[in-house]
Amino acid sequence: MTILSTLQDVLGPQGLLTTEADMAPWARDWTGAYASTPLAVARPATTAEVSAVMAACHASGQPVVPVSGNTGLNGGAAAQGALVLSLDRMTAIRGIDTAARTAEVEAGVILSRLHDAAADHDLIFPLTFGARGSAMIGGVLSTNAGGSNVLRYGNTRDLVLGLTAVMADGRVMDLMGRLHKDNSGLNLKHLLIGAEGQLGIITAATVKLFPKPRAYATAMVAAASLDAALTLLHRVQAATGGAVEAFEFMPAAFIAGHLALVAGAKPPFAEAHDVNILIEVGATAPRDATPLDDGTVPIVTLLEDTLVQMMEEGLILDAVTARSEGHRREMWARREAAAEITFARRPFVDTDIAVALPDVATFLAEARRRLLVLDPAASDLSVAHLGDGNVHYTAYPSRDDADLKAAIREMVEDVVQDLRGSFSAEHGVGLSKLGSMARRKDPVALDAMRAIKAALDPKGILNPGKTIPR
Amino acid sequence: MTILSTLQDVLGPQGLLTTEADMAPWARDWTGAYASTPLAVARPATTAEVSAVMAACHASGQPVVPVSGNTGLNGGAAAQGALVLSLDRMTAIRGIDTAARTAEVEAGVILSRLHDAAADHDLIFPLTFGARGSAMIGGVLSTNAGGSNVLRYGNTRDLVLGLTAVMADGRVMDLMGRLHKDNSGLNLKHLLIGAEGQLGIITAATVKLFPKPRAYATAMVAAASLDAALTLLHRVQAATGGAVEAFEFMPAAFIAGHLALVAGAKPPFAEAHDVNILIEVGATAPRDATPLDDGTVPIVTLLEDTLVQMMEEGLILDAVTARSEGHRREMWARREAAAEITFARRPFVDTDIAVALPDVATFLAEARRRLLVLDPAASDLSVAHLGDGNVHYTAYPSRDDADLKAAIREMVEDVVQDLRGSFSAEHGVGLSKLGSMARRKDPVALDAMRAIKAALDPKGILNPGKTIPR
Incomplete structure (x- = not known):
């Protein structure tokens, strides 16, 4: 019995897709960078069915690529010749x-x-x-x-x-x-x-x-510098006892990219600024969230007091506090268009790095400096979870040249490694960072990963050829 | 060359102890339940020296027991015939x-x-x-x-x-x-x-x-029941936005044990109560910690308002707020005498279990009920990190009988397993919970642990015979 007929028995007709048309959603990824032709797509509905699928694949040495929403950015769900195991029917x-x-x-x-x-x-x-x-x-x-x-x-x-x-x-x-x-x-x-x-x-x-926070204080802030932005973060954390929920950095190029891409998009400020911050504070205690007699909400006042003080000190150039839930959502929509904005231009070299918070400014300046050495006509775009030291830095080389793109990726990794940062902060490794793992990860750690992989998946059938370099 | 002479070369005379007198601190543990005679005690001063010790031990298949403060309660540092690798000189x-x-x-x-x-x-x-x-x-x-x-x-x-x-x-x-x-x-x-x-x-x-929190609100509270205590926790968390740092439960027997054991110890309340809670709230924001004109500190007021309200509802029977740092430390000293109080009587069967918060009362009642079935003359003592669902439940059987003690341990594990809890919450496994691991841990998880252990320590020289049952 072939593996496919075994799986058909296990899963029934609804549970196994084999035609090109049926498999289309799993044959490409969101970025468009990874396309593949799976052997088939298994769609088990229970843990027991997943178990039966894996037992069959283990018996026959069949590679399996588990996929759920297929929104990864690093090719982790690419499945050339493999069985895709989709979790999309396990929705309880x-x-x-x-x-x-x-x-x-x-x-x-x-x-x-x-x-x-x-x-x-x-x-x-x-x-x-x-x-x-x-x-x-x-x-x-x-x-x-x-x-x-x-x-x-x-x-x-x-x-x-x-x-x-x-x-x-x-x-x-x-x-x-x-x-x-x-x-x-x-x-x-x-x-x-x-x-x-x-x-x-x-x-x-x-x-x-x-x-659920009882109230939010959300603002767009134009800071005088990245250092001034970190001062803002620290002051609001101190004033609120650590209630900052999000602290996101968008440079001028990001704002411009948003305006160019999204119909009806508005700029955050009348003038363009280099350091645009989306800050959000969540109030979970009644005393921070209950409007006072004059209608002011204490958590908003706490944020605005800090903003006013820092404007007087020249550390903040402009600031807008969200006046309604709709206004707040507009601020978030800009930030959440990041993937669309980033991937609207090609060719690109996208990265997902982390450094210690005080090193973000050094990273950005040094990466750009070295990018222009490699390719004087290149440009770049960043968006960052600044409060975590996590920067999505994307370089746009002036030509679609594999060697140039590889050199740019190496360069970014060099800058990160000098700062003792990570070449993979939150998106993971998948296929696209496999080379980075081999070059940058501690070799003893790599050997330990290989040993653990071999111990738990001795036939190497689970998502083979990704994450852990051979 | 023997392993000891190799280690002497690596570590120098200061770094290797071999006489019974020198090794005495590592030959027994704090509970007195585990005594052993190590081969020797290596005291490397740097990571490089640890590396050299391990390389030598790996080459010769010498078992190694890493030890730092030797304050564990489960025999994890017992080292019969093994080389103790003490980290006590790496103090930077x-x-x-x-x-x-x-x-x-x-x-x-x-x-x-x-x-x-x-x-x-x-x-x-x-x-x-x-x-x-x-x-x-x-x-x-x-x-x-x-x-x-x-x-x-x-x-x-x-x-x-x-x-x-x-x-x-x-x-x-x-x-x-x-x-x-x-x-x-x-x-x-x-x-x-x-x-x-x-x-x-x-x-x-x-x-x-x-x-560092700018102010603490600390209180001893006599709650009407464990459920009332959880209501207190939830209300103070809601009022403060999640600022409760500690929520510790001590039953009447614990208070009595403290008074009996510690000279100068004072009872928390004029009368004895069944459910004594130590609650501490930490204020990190200035608005919670800055005394008002009348001298009251907002975080203390927030706690006391909740206590007064709950006394009116009959959910709290008595409460004392710490009036000074000395008073606060006195409250903590009682809680921190737990190990001394617990191990002052013998024989004992000590446990370290976790269940979901609402299940703590069920666990305590059911464990006592079944204990008295096994040994009608037995008694028990609990102290709990109630906010984590973590109970240190100790049974004192009426006779020092290995079979009875094993039956009591099994019984406690049964109650925990029925509640989908853990037989090892925070103290770990070491030697004393090795049997529990074999009996209670998911068998697939146990096999995965064995495979990982074999992959990373193929000669089985690291702390052998503990934590992961064969």
């Missing part, structure tokens, strides 16, 4: 426990659906990013996704209490639970989160929910 | 970066020394527990220690940005850094934290520091 939100503030969800739940479900209980699942309307929990966990609220709530791994995973041989590993402390042996939960499907397939998870 | 606080709020420390730094060093900069390293005057960073990380401030700041793993580890074969793995986002392959940092020295020896780490 199994339960929300409002007392414990947890949600148990399956891997195919779309992130924005979890947001909505939590909101029904006046709770939030705080992790969010531009692709939230397509990205699914399985991919969110497998890539340890970041986004705009990491500053306050942490990365994905900080929000996961338990999970279920199917291992390479089809066995089901039960790490489900909703405990805040659990020191029972090696922490396999954290090993599976961010492993990009190399060690097992996450099929369900229990995640933390948080009280 | 390499640097504190006040802007980035990080500290880079070596494994032999005593926890309270790090507390003091951070305090010099008006910062805190929030992790704390009773043994902080002896416990060292290496052990803190290797056991993913918990303690009393996990509720607000997380477990040890949540506080670590980077680390250096020496692997079984002596190679040095560089995972050092101070990044808030880093998705570059499998997360080996989280795998090493809490691995109890099974996979490598952590020699240094970069940890997060936090702003």
Whole structure:
């Protein structure tokens, strides 16, 4: 019996796609940089079906690429000749426990659906990013996704209490639970989160929910410099006791890109500025969120007092506070158009780096300086989760030359390594950073990863040829 | 050349102890339950020396037990016939970066020394527990220690940005850094934290520091029930926006044990109560910490308003707010005498379990009920990080009978498993929970742990016979 007929038996006709037309959504990725022809697309509906698929593939040595929302930017879901294992039919939100503030969800739940479900209980699942309307929990966990609220709530791994995973041989590993402390042996939960499907397939998870902030103070701020922006961050954190939820940097080129790309887009300020910051503070305590007699909301006043003070000091050049939820959403829409703005021009070399916060300005200046040495006609574009030291720096070379693009990527990595940063902050490795891993990651760490991969997936069938360089 | 003469060459006379007298501090543990005769005690002073020791031991297949403060409660540092590798000479606080709020420390730094060093900069390293005057960073990380401030700041793993580890074969793995986002392959940092020295020896780490709270509101509260106590926790969290730093439960027997054991100890209230809670709220924002004209501190008022309201509702029976730092320390001293109080009577069966918060009351009632079935003359004692669902439940059987003690341990595990809790919340596995691991941990997870152990320590020389059952 061939693997496909075995899978057909396991999954039924609905569960296995084999025609080019049916497989089309999985044959390309969002960036357009990765196209592939899968052997087939398996769409199991339960953990037990995922287990049966993996047992069959393990028996026959069939490579498997797990895919959930297919919104990754690094080719992690490319599946040439492999079986795509799509989690998109595992869409149950199994339960929300409002007392414990947890949600148990399956891997195919779309992130924005979890947001909505939590909101029904006046709770939030705080992790969010531009692709939230397509990205699914399985991919969110497998890539340890970041986004705009990491500053306050942490990365994905900080929000996961338990999970279920199917291992390479089809066995089901039960790490489900909703405990805040659990020191029972090696922490396999954290090993599976961010492993990009190399060690097992996450099929369900229990995640933390948080009280929905009762009020937000949101502003666009033109800072005099990146250092002045960091002063703003530190002062607002001190004034609010660490309530800054997001602190996002957009340079002038980003604002211009947004205006050029999006119909009806408005500039944040009358004049163009170099350092545009979106800052958002969340008030969870009543005393910060309850409007006073004059209508002012304390959390907004706390932010505005800091802004006024810093304008007087010349550290802030202009600032606008959101006056309505619609105004706030307009500010966020600009930031969340980042992927569209970044990939609107080609050729590009996109990166996703992290350095210590005080080093962001050095990174940006040095990367641009060296870019222009390599290609005097090149340009660049950045957008940054500045509060995390995470910069999405994209270079646009003047010609589509593979050697030039490789040299630019090397150059960015050199600058990052000099600053003891990471060449992969939140998007992960996939295919596009595989060379970076080989060049930049500590060799002892690489060997340990290879040993763990071989130990847990001895036949090398899980998402082969990605994440961990040979 | 024997392994000892090789080590003598590597470490010099100061670095290798071989006489019974010199080795005495490492031949027993704090609980008195584990005694052993090590082959020798190696005391390397640098990561390079640790590396050389491990290379020599790897070459000759010599078992190694890494030890730092030797304050563990589960026999994880017992070293019969093994080489003890003590980190106690690696005591450098390499640097504190006040802007980035990080500290880079070596494994032999005593926890309270790090507390003091951070305090010099008006910062805190929030992790704390009773043994902080002896416990060292290496052990803190290797056991993913918990303690009393996990509720607000997380477990040890949540506080670590980077680390250096020496692997079984002596190679040095560089995972050092101070990044808030880093998705570059499998997360080996989280795998090493809490691995109890099974996979490598952590020699240094970069940890997060936090702003020192400007004021504390600390109180002893007699709640009408455990459910009423949880209502108190939720209300104070809501009122303060999640600023509760500690929420500790001590039953009447604990208070009585403290009075009996500690000279000069005072009861928290005029009358004895069943549910005594130590609650502490930390104010990091000026508006919560700056005394008003009448001398009241807003954070204290927020707590006291909630206490008064709940007394009117009959949910709180008595409450005392700390009126001075001395008074606050007296409240904490009672809680931190837990280990002394617990181990003052023998025989005992101590446990360290976690359940979901609403299940703590069920756990306590059911464990006592079943204890008295097994041994009608037994008694028990609990102390709990109630805000984390983490209970240290200790049973005192009426006779020192190994079978009875094993039956009691099994019984507690049964109750925990029925509640989907963990038999090992924060103390780890070591020797004493090895049987529990074999009985209670998911078998697929156990196999994965064994495979990872074999992959990274193929000769099985790192802390053999512990943590991961064969």
